[in-house]
Amino acid sequence: MHHSIEIDNLKFSYPDGHTALNGVSLHIEPCEKVALVGPNGAGKSTLILHLTGILEGQSGALRVAGLPVTKPNFGKVRARVGLVFQNPDDQLFSPTVFEDVAFGPMYQGLEMDQVRQRVEEALGVVHMSDYASRVSHHLSMGEKKRISIATVLSMKPEVLILDEPTAGLDPRARRSLIHLLDDLDITMLVSTHDMRMVRELFPRMVIMDEGRIVADGSTQTLMNDEVLLNAHGLEKP
Amino acid sequence: MPVFPLSAPEPMHIPDGFLSAVVSIVLWLLSILVIAYSLKRVNQDLGERQVPLMGVVAAAIFAGQMLNFTVVGGTSGHLMGAALATILLGPWAAMLVMTTVVSVQALIFQDGGLLVLGANIFNMGVIGVAVSYFVYLSIQRLAGGKSWGIFTGGFLAAWASIFVASLAVALELAFSGTSPANLAIPAMAGIHALIGIGEGLVTAGALAMIYATRPDLLRADRQKQAGGAALWVVGLIIALALAIASPLASAYPDGLVRIAKQRGFLEAAQGPVYQIIPGYILPGISNEALATILAGIIGTLIVFGIAAAVAYSKRNRKTVQN
């Protein structure tokens, strides 16, 4: 069990020529909680998509949860990494909550009683145990976001990656989600614009801009450097 | 290049050159008639909401055809969507939706030819929808309104839409002399009997999702009001006709040969004109070969002439810019 992320000089360009990642290097230790911030178009989402092989870099090395992220390993990497996308409507593609949370374990071939157990546990962690038979489509944004997290927790991942978890949430739902993330004891990488959440939850902050990492260090220190923040489209909370 | 199943997966989009002009024109005429009627009916039934609803559902079907699932190893199954569109929108709107989907596939992505677009629209839009309608409504009636009717009906309607449409494609290819009937029909039928299962499963899955979230969209009376008894009968007739014609055609390919021979009479009538012109102008080289060489020379001259003109005008453009 490794629970870590190691990115070395990752480069990636889209088919239309746009260079999205210009040599990104990042090491995240087990159980570290890291926030990834930066303006839109910095490459944050692109970087995240590389971590489970959904996009493949053109050069550089990538190891996640102890495995090099190459084609033969994609399946295993995806089992160890919980990737929660920004729009829960993309994440919840089954009719009921149970089926969505069960997808991961079912795909892996677990027995039905094991699957049921995993679903119960995952829903319990996100405090939505009563929602198993509900229809995903009808839930509120906050509820959907928590179920989305449950859909990856049921795979018992070593690493949790979230893309804009608090986007679109009202203050109450946001507070509830922040509590949840705080409680989870797992390696976490979160891409976000929510600087207040970053200051509250994430001891380490990585600033990305134009496909590069421009700063990587203690949140407290970086937050006080307003010049740096402003230079990369960020504001001190 | 991202790996996208941009083209629809089933071998059902006929490209240009595979159907004879006669077959293409006949199917164009049929399609135009049906589309015109569908427009009238949709105007009556759906009223103002029709444009956004059909446009967006068409977009969803197009995008939905990208959703694949692994069948075996490297192959994957996808959705054509005629049955789903019929069940959700009613047959007339579904025909219009499928018309736009198939047309854009041909126009923009060259999935299916332009001249044979009428045939493709007829196969996937008209036959696909009419047969779906007939099967779905029948199963619903059998189920007496119970929910199993929706899923079984959806599965069978989807399967039938693919299977029967493929028979039509095979017959059209045979009539055009592109594919021998006794091979095309069993081949298409066999392949699509399998592909139809995939379509059936995905359709049933989609209906399950919709039933769980918006069951109001699947209320039984929606479809009946939209289509009417006449269409149900038409769907039945189409399915039966193709089901009967296909084994006949494949067992008796001579029937089609006879048709081809009749066309041969036309060629024979033109014979005398060819007789007047001698077979050889130059000794040792047949006219045929001569014409081919000449065509090659003329063709090359045309291409090089145009290439030169383009290069010249490009240089002109650059100097003007500078």
Add this chain to the structure above:
Amino acid sequence: MHVHFLDPYRSGHSTIHQLDARIKFVLAVAFIFITALTPIAAWPVYILLFALAISVEVLSELGVGFVLRRAVLALPFILAALPVIFTIAGPALFSLSIGPWTLTATIPGIERFVSIALKSWISVQVAIVLATSTPFPDLLVAMRAVHVPRLLVAIFGLMWRYLFVFADEALRLIRARTARSGEADLAGLKAGGSLLWRARIAGGMAGNLFLRAFERSDRIYMAMVARGYDGEVRAAPLPHLRPVDWVILTVALTSLLSLLIFAFLFWG
């Protein structure tokens, strides 16, 4: 990330790009029609048609190689015509024995097969040039010009507008599914689930898209009503064609027709 690369249109300033979409559309269809009518084995005519197609590609400055390659990609259907090599009667060329069957390839059979393949390949090239050199909104104008009903054109327009939105959503659904398609480390487990289950998941995703379509159409309708939509499809009047457009149209159609008559005289 957007799926805008789904749009095959490539902008440019070539003669073809500047030609009115209506003319292009009519000529493309006429070309394909003439090609379809050209008799089997009329090789010189095929050569000339091919030369014309290449000329158009050169004129469009899209790259002949690009068009030729894309044209080949659109042709796996040719397998359907392959048997015709062996089933048309005529002087035999060679025989193949596969197990208990003997297949005899005949000259007319091969001629027919090659004719179909060539005709198809040439037709697709022209269709590609049309699609790649004409922005879709201009094609809508072309449709209106050939009297496609306004309602249908309106549906086309809306479909195009939301095609990329839904393609994007489909892509994200696929990614979300891929991200959760993992192989556990535990021994003896086969990943992937059953075929039935996978098909149902794909179906659920399709259902998801359809639901979004329905709800989106409600919102679009409300937005249209808010701007005065009353169900009637109104569009701006079509611009007039310039005299040079008519000249190009006439010359091109006449040439194609002459080619066809020539073909019928000698090979019909």
